[in-house]
Amino acid sequence: MAIPATVLATVLATTSEIIRDILDEDSLEITEQTQRSALESWDSMAQIQIICAIEKDFAIKFSLDELEQLNQMDSVGDVVSLVSVKTSA
Amino acid sequence: MDGNMDNNMDNNTNQRLSYPLDYPFIQRHQKKLRRELKARLSQPALRVAVLGGSTTQEVSNYIELFLLQAGVNVEIFESDYNRFYESALFDDGALKAFDPQIIYLHTSSVNVTGWPAVDSTQTSIDAFIGQLVHRFQSVWTALTEKFNASIIQNNFELPGTRPLGNQDAIQAAGRSYITRQINQRFAEHAQNTSGFILHDLNYLSARFGLDRWYDPAQWYAYKFAMSREAFIEVGYSVAAQIKAAVGLVKKVVICDLDNTLWGGVIGDDGLDGIQVGAGNATAEGFSDLQTYLKALRERGILLAVCSKNERQNAEDGFTHPDSVLKLDDFSAFQANWNHKPGNIEQIARDLNLGLGAMVFLDDNPAERAIVAQNLPALAVPDIGDDSTRYIHFLDRSGLFEQPSLSQDDLQRASMYAQNQQRTELKNASQNYGDYLQSLQMTATIEPVNSMALPRAAQLINKTNQFNLTGLRFTEQEVAGFMDSPDYLTLYGRLTDRFGDNGIVSVIVGERQGSELHIRCWVMSCRVFKREMEAAMLSGLLSLAKENGIDNVIGYYVPREKNGLVKDFYQESGFQLLHCSDDNSSQWQYSIGSEMPERDIPITINPATE
Numbered sequence: 287m288a289i290p291a292t293v294l295a296t297v298l299a300t301t302s303e304i305i306r307d308i309l310d311e312d313s314l315e316i317t318e319q320t321q322r323s324a325l326e327s328w329d330s331m332a333q334i335q336i337i338c339a340i341e342k343d344f345a346i347k348f349s350l351d352e353l354e355q356l357n358q359m360d361s362v363g364d365v366v367s368l369v370s371v372k373t374s375a
Numbered sequence: 376m377d378g379n380m381d382n383n384m385d386n387n388t389n390q391r392l393s394y395p396l397d398y399p400f401i402q403r404h405q406k407k408l409r410r411e412l413k414a415r416l417s418q419p420a421l422r423v424a425v426l427g428g429s430t431t432q433e434v435s436n437y438i439e440l441f442l443l444q445a446g447v448n449v450e451i452f453e454s455d456y457n458r459f460y461e462s463a464l465f466d467d468g469a470l471k472a473f474d475p476q477i478i479y480l481h482t483s484s485v486n487v488t489g490w491p492a493v494d495s496t497q498t499s500i501d502a503f504i505g506q507l508v509h510r511f512q513s514v515w516t517a518l519t520e521k522f523n524a525s526i527i528q529n530n531f532e533l534p535g536t537r538p539l540g541n542q543d544a545i546q547a548a549g550r551s552y553i554t555r556q557i558n559q560r561f562a563e564h565a566q567n568t569s570g571f572i573l574h575d576l577n578y579l580s581a582r583f584g585l586d587r588w589y590d591p592a593q594w595y596a597y598k599f600a601m602s603r604e605a606f607i608e609v610g611y612s613v614a615a616q617i618k619a620a621v622g623l624v625k626k627v628v629i630c631d632l633d634n635t636l637w638g639g640v641i642g643d644d645g646l647d648g649i650q651v652g653a654g655n656a657t658a659e660g661f662s663d664l665q666t667y668l669k670a671l672r673e674r675g676i677l678l679a680v681c682s683k684n685e686r687q688n689a690e691d692g693f694t695h696p697d698s699v700l701k702l703d704d705f706s707a708f709q710a711n712w713n714h715k716p717g718n719i720e721q722i723a724r725d726l727n728l729g730l731g732a733m734v735f736l737d738d739n740p741a742e743r744a745i746v747a748q749n750l751p752a753l754a755v756p757d758i759g760d761d762s763t764r765y766i767h768f769l770d771r772s773g774l775f776e777q778p779s780l781s782q783d784d785l786q787r788a789s790m791y792a793q794n795q796q797r798t799e800l801k802n803a804s805q806n807y808g809d810y811l812q813s814l815q816m817t818a819t820i821e822p823v824n825s826m827a828l829p830r831a832a833q834l835i836n837k838t839n840q841f842n843l844t845g846l847r848f849t850e851q852e853v854a855g856f857m858d859s860p861d862y863l864t865l866y867g868r869l870t871d872r873f874g875d876n877g878i879v880s881v882i883v884g885e886r887q888g889s890e891l892h893i894r895c896w897v898m899s900c901r902v903f904k905r906e907m908e909a910a911m912l913s914g915l916l917s918l919a920k921e922n923g924i925d926n927v928i929g930y931y932v933p934r935e936k937n938g939l940v941k942d943f944y945q946e947s948g949f950q951l952l953h954c955s956d957d958n959s960s961q962w963q964y965s966i967g968s969e970m971p972e973r974d975i976p977i978t979i980n981p982a983t984e
Contacts, residue, residue, distance in 0.1 A: 304403065307403045307404055307407070308403060308406065309406070310406040310407040310410060331432050331433075334597055335402065335403075338402065338603055339399075339402060339403050342399055342402075350592060350595070350596065353592075353596060
């Protein structure tokens with residue numbers, strides 16, 4: 287199913303804010319193309335913290351399978367898509 | 376809100392880092408908060424090692440955060456994942472190089488494995504418990520042998536699930552039943568071991584709630600022993616014990632009266648109209664709060680009053696037949712119509728204690744805000760707006776942690792009462808010399824021994840005013856000095872006709888050839904102006920001479936509150952060797968063949984009958 291662009295944009299904005307806070311990088315520009323592997327501070331602990339903050343902010347809960355998927359994802363866009371699907375469900 | 380917080384950390388943030396903790400805010404901003412708080416601290420970092428039986432990164436972050444918030448600069452060392460046993464027993468050198476002052480063993484129920492089967496014999500269950508306790512004891516022994524560090528050890532939380540149901544608490548092989556026995560053994564070890572601090576994870580998890588505590592998915596995925604929110608509580612709680620271990624303890628609770636210690640306004644409602652005691656729910660709540668405060672007083676926390684009231688009315692409140700607290704439970708009493716910050720500063724002067732050692736209790740948020748704003752060093756817990764819950768907030772604040780309770784703590788309140796009698800005698804005496812003679816003082820001055828050790832360490836860590844260098848040493852470090860040929864230690868206990876002041880002064884000197892360098896010299900403010908410092912100096916010189924010392928070298932290092940002793944060495948007959956730009960100075964006293972005769976109004980080390 288297609289996710290409306292407005293939903294994607296909102297999820298991206300909120301997710302970006304979470305990532306900036308957790309990584310303590312206020313001026314970091316984040317787009318759907320931003321890659322986790324390119325950011326040194328986005329280590330495995332930061333990953334856990336970001337995922338948990340996303341769960342809290344969007345009031346969703348990832349399954350163990352989804353957590354595994356999220357750990358494999360490198361681009362912020364993929365994370366935003368998964369979160370958008372879950373919030374629209 | 377904690378004492379040493381900088382003014383420019385806004386109150387709102389401070390509140391979110393105090394009980395009740397704002398989990399989402401802390402989780403999201405902890406990295407930034409740690410960076411900003413650390414940037415404000417310039418003093419040497421306290422070295423804290425976290426040895427884990429599970430992932431330690433989160434809990435380490437939070438311990439650091441809450442210590443930084445309290446103005447304690449800190450550096451954290453983490454052992455490799457689940458290597459607490461190996462780190463302690465077979466250190467590869469990394470821990471030794473770090474040389475921790477505090478070691479926190481982050482272990483929990485996930486580290487209890489190989490549980491006995493339900494049909495196990497009593498013998499094999501006892502063996503299981505014995506082996507587990509022994510394994511931990513060997514960790515503590517190894518760490519104690521290698522480091523002069525205080526050890527903080529978790530006990531165990533109850534299991535999250537119970538295959539035996541309620542029988543789990545009854546059957547010999549029940550995990551709940553076994554956990555309680557292990558915890559009992561840990562508590563007994565803590566009772567008998569100085570420098571060993573038990574962190575009651577069992578209580579913390581119970582009050583947090585086991586259902587929220589255990590998060591199996593996080594355990595399977597990341598080896599987090601508890602939920603992410605529970606980590607914040609553990610960090611807060613362990614940080615509170617570390618603060619206490621380094622001497623940041625509260626010594627006084629300053630209480631408002633109307634609608635804080637009793638319901639109603641005594642000036643309007645009269646003695647008959649205030650609510651305290653049995654009879655109705657509100658009155659019972661205030662009685663319980665008074666009972667809680669009385670228990671704090673019995674363990675050595677002083678009580679004071681700061682109230683906007685006519686003094687007579689305020690005092691009358693404690694004549695209420697149901698009042699648990701009586702007027703003589705208070706060591707200082709300010710009831711007038713002046714602003715509270717000024718009154719609180721007066722209380723600090725009356726008790727000769729710093730604002731950082733004080734907690735302010737007031738039901739009125741506006742009064743709390745004014746006091747917090749004007750006196751940032753003071754702890755001003757938000758106690759909510761429900762009088763039946765004031766105790767809850769006060770208790771959960773973690774403000775009254777203490778690494779151990781010494782005999783002196785239990786007697787402190789009566790010591791301050793004796794001080795009031797001394798003041799009265801002083802006013803009646805003709806001159807100060809006569810007054811000192813009339814006190815009939817005797818002192819015991821001798822090297823620190825194991826009996827004196829806990830109080831000596833406490834004094835080193837808590838004394839701010841008569842403290843020549845400001846250096847802090849843990850109990851373990853002082854124990855090391857006691858046994859080392861490179862150090863001379865001395866403590867002094869002072870008794871007078873009104874009672875025993877307890878151990879009031881400690882000196883630690885390091886030998887370098889025929890020189891003795893005074894690393895630490897502290898004296899309790901309770902005995903200022905009693906010539907006890909002269910008695911200690913005399914004891915020090917004798918001890919130094921016996922040990923072949925020719926020169927005693929003293930140091931004064933300016934700290935926030937020790938201006939009082941800036942000229943101490945000069946006044947005591949030392950020669951100035953060196954004075955630095957920062958006003959720290961170095962002094963020398965050459966020990967001749969003749970010991971100086973000085974008239975000290977204290978009988979030192981009288982022969983015991």
